Amino acid sequence: MITGSVNSDLEGILRITVRGPNGKRKRITAVIDTGYNGSLTLPLELIADLGLPWRDTGSAMLGDGSICECDIYASWVVWNRRTIGVFVEEANTTPLVGMELLRGFELNMKVERHGQVTIKPMRRRPRDGRRG
């Protein structure tokens, strides 16, 4: 099970470890964003610091409906006590955990200051079986 907490701005916060290809790792604070359908965003400085390799480039739609081009990088994230490969999107904001990383898990948040966030694997595999 993964645990986190709700901050005073009512955001669900997780502390997660991200690793680069050469073993360098960082413990980061990320906000759970159910409106983001990717896996994880990281600021460019952190991507460079971890030495994450570029994978591909695509377009992302922002909250105001505008579209921008963004790079995707490979990373490794400790998730539910396992290290898994995760594609990361560059975004110069607080890191975001999106719905793709949460696929196959149950998310529970007590939405109050210092409320508990728990994320646990679903008892059965997700019906669509997607991952990535």
Place this chain on the structure above:
Amino acid sequence: MATTKRRYPKEEIVKRGDAIFEKDVKRHVKGRDPMDYVLIDIETGDYEVDAVHMAAHDRLRGRNPDAQIYARRVGSRVLHHFGGRIRPGAK
């Protein structure tokens, strides 16, 4: 692991990738789930389609470790969205 760097501006990768998609790939992916990932090597036109982004990527890069890859969905050029989405039919 391949450590290919991006050699084109992001805008050019998207522009060239979308042009290849419209001209050569679109007709081959009709009937696929609109949320499936389409990855296109913009220099060779080679492509991969999969429900899993990483799976499509690894197959394509496996054939050409130096590939300059554009990523989109079958039914949309938007790979990911943050927050709001355009409502169908909205002006």
